[in-house]
Amino acid sequence: MINEEIIIAGFGGQGVLSMGKILAYSGLMSGLEVSWMPSYGPEMRGGTANVTVILSKERISSPILTSYDTAIILNQQSLDKFENTVKPGGILIYDPSGISNPPTRHDLNIFSVEATKAATERNMSKIFNMIVLGGYLKVNPVVSLDHIEAGLKKSLPERHHNLIPANIEGLKLGSELIQRINLYKEAC
Amino acid sequence: MSELRLMKGNEALAEAAIRAGVDAYYGYPITPQSEVMEYLMKANPEKTTGMVVLQAESEVASINMVYxxxxxxxxxxTSSSSPGVSLMQEGISYIAGAELPCVVVNVVRGGPGLGTIQPSQADYFQTVKGGGHGDYKLITLAPASVQEMADFMKLAFDLAFKYRNPAMILSDGAIGQMMEKVELFDPIQRRTDEEVALQCPWATTGRKRGTQKRVITSLRLVASVQEEFNIKLQNKYKEIEEKEVRxxxxxxxxxxxxxVAYGSSARTSMKAVEIARKNGMKVGLLRPQTLWPFPSKQIETLINNGAKGFLSVEMSAGQMxxxxxxxxxxxxxVEHYGRMGGVIASPQDIYEALKKFAK
Structure with a gap:
């Protein structure tokens, strides 16, 4: 049964909130209950931004949480803040760009997705967040690509619908780039 | 056909206002409710339904335009957040004193003073115990989801017109800013002038030859006349208390x-109850949807059925x-648990408080 509690965190301007919005919309399209709870306020301008997204088969009780099944982390501050809030056995996905102290917990499934690098190389900085989302959906396919496409159509204004193919491309790229990090191996 | 959308609470409320056939919105921007007017300005309903959307020069002007x-x-x-709603209190009291229907929305933030833009429930006293001067009551609805932000918009107007009384939607920053699935009700046509005249025989719509003068005022200088009016108001309030608890x-x-929790505290408490039930505690949640009238009889019934204690969970120092x-x-x-100043108690925090309370 689907009941996925996700935190997405990074800098303001990285597309954290819109990534969450697309995920929530896709959940809606696939018939799930959804909630999207942003951190709002002064920290959104230039500082850290985060959003809690819940996808569930059942009525969602609290949209505000302190522990998560999955954390999608896009900068060091967010990693420091949220690594310890992931439930044991949960998923932590991060972009290694700008991360000097990588995650250390052994009881998590940790993945990295080099989205910043890939987006910069391809001159596609606007779909950076979709590369990350693609990585997440490869690891945990809570919603299908069709539903993401439907979600994009709903969440983007019509004048931006020409960007949908590029977004889908970003998702596919992310699903290829995501890599499992084995902490034990690195320690050897 | 009703329509499914993913919307912020503030946006759902604004869309519901258009769909409910509202004639006029007057407001002044303030976080965390600015999306209400932003959405209305963008939707520009004046072109479709004829609804007026106007940014006033201040909250004082907004409420008097509503009047x-x-x-x-x-x-x-009108809609605002805590400091703005404080500015409106004189107007709200006048509207209650003139027995006029209207809806005021408060997406509450932390206070006192300018406080913080983060969510709070510290305006409970202001809303249900007065706020403005004189013996008056506001029908107060407390949405706990984006769906209720939409549904209560229509309900608030229905109740306001049914009782010729101002209604307040008391929300908070979390419910206003979060997005959830919402099923929007079908649009209702705005009333024609003839329909308004039929529904509101008291309204001042321009005196025609041979008709009686209608006066709308909250001024009654003769004490006995004022008392007579107060008695009438109190009888109306009694009827609302009997019929409209939700x-x-x-x-x-x-x-x-x-x-006992309302608004976003009810949501975090719902999760706390889930955790507590998993741990074998026999606990439940009473979520008032109307804060005035308050579900007092329901509490009495629960006590008669064996409830031993009530923990009021609020984002305030303890008001409800x-x-x-x-x-x-x-x-x-009966005890209170809560955080203040825009800090939200987590479901785990509430569960711990509940354990301590039940000891």
Whole structure:
């Protein structure tokens, strides 16, 4: 049964909130209950931004949480803040760009997705967040690509619908780039 | 056909206002409710339904524009957040004193003063115990989801017109800013001038030859006349208290301890109840959807059915807890748990407080 509690965190301007919005919309399209709870306020301008997204088969009780099944982390501050809030056995996905102290917990499934690098190389900085989302959906396919496409159509204004193919491309790229990090191996 | 959308609470409320056939919105921007006017400005309903959307020069102007429009029998509303709603209190008291229907929305933030833009529930006293001067009451609806932000918009106007009384939607920053699935009700046509005249025989819509003068005022200088009016108001309030209480009860049937919470606190408390049930505690949640009238009888019934205690969970220093105590009338243990200043108590925090309370 689907009941996925996700935190997405990074800098303001990285597309954290819109990534969450697309995920929530896709959940809606696939018939799930959804909630999207942003951190709002002064920290959104230039500082850290985060959003809690819940996808569930059942009525969602609290949209505000302190522990998560999955954390999608896009900068060091967010990693420091949220690594310890992931439930044991949960998923932590991060972009290694700008991360000097990588995650250390052994009881998590940790993945990295080099989205910043890939987006910069391809001159596609606007779909950076979709590369990350693609990585997440490869690891945990809570919603299908069709539903993401439907979600994009709903969440983007019509004048931006020409960007949908590029977004889908970003998702596919992310699903290829995501890599499992084995902490034990690195320690050897 | 009703329509499914993913929307912020503030946006859902604004869209519902258009769909409910509201005639006029007057407001002044303030976080965390600015999306209400932003959405309305963008939707530009003047072109479709004829609804007026106007940014006033201040909250004082907004509420007095509402007063004027309501006097003409129009469905008029305003929205703001705590400091702005404080500015409106004089106007709200006048509207209550003139017995006019209108809707005021407060998406509450932390206070006192300018406080913080983060969510809070510290305006409970202001809303249900007065706020403005004089013996008056506001019908107060407390949405706990984006769906209720939409549904209560229409309900608030229905009740306001039914009782010729101002209604308040008391929300908070979390409910206003979060997005959820919402099923929007079908649009209702704005009333024609003839329909307004029929529904509101008291409205000042321009005196015609041979008709009686209608006066809308809150001024009654003769004490006996004022008292007569006060008695009439109190009778109306009594009727509302008898007929319009709304609340949701979750897992209360066998509950020994019951959390009482509204708005976003009700959502975090719902999760706390889930955790507590998993740990074998017999607990439930009473969620008032109307804060005035307050579900006092429901609390009494729960006590008669074996509830031993009530924990009022609020984002304040403890305000609604006083009404829970009045309802329990010494027959059950009542305490408050909450955080202040825009800090939200997590479901885990509430569960820990509940464990301590039940000891």
């Amino acid at each position: 004027g429009a309501a006097g003409a029998g129009k469905m008029a509303m 609340c949701e009860m979750l897992q209360c049937d066998d509950a020994q301890y019951v959390i 807890v006083e009404d829970v105590k009045l309802a329990a009338n010494g027959k059950a243990k």
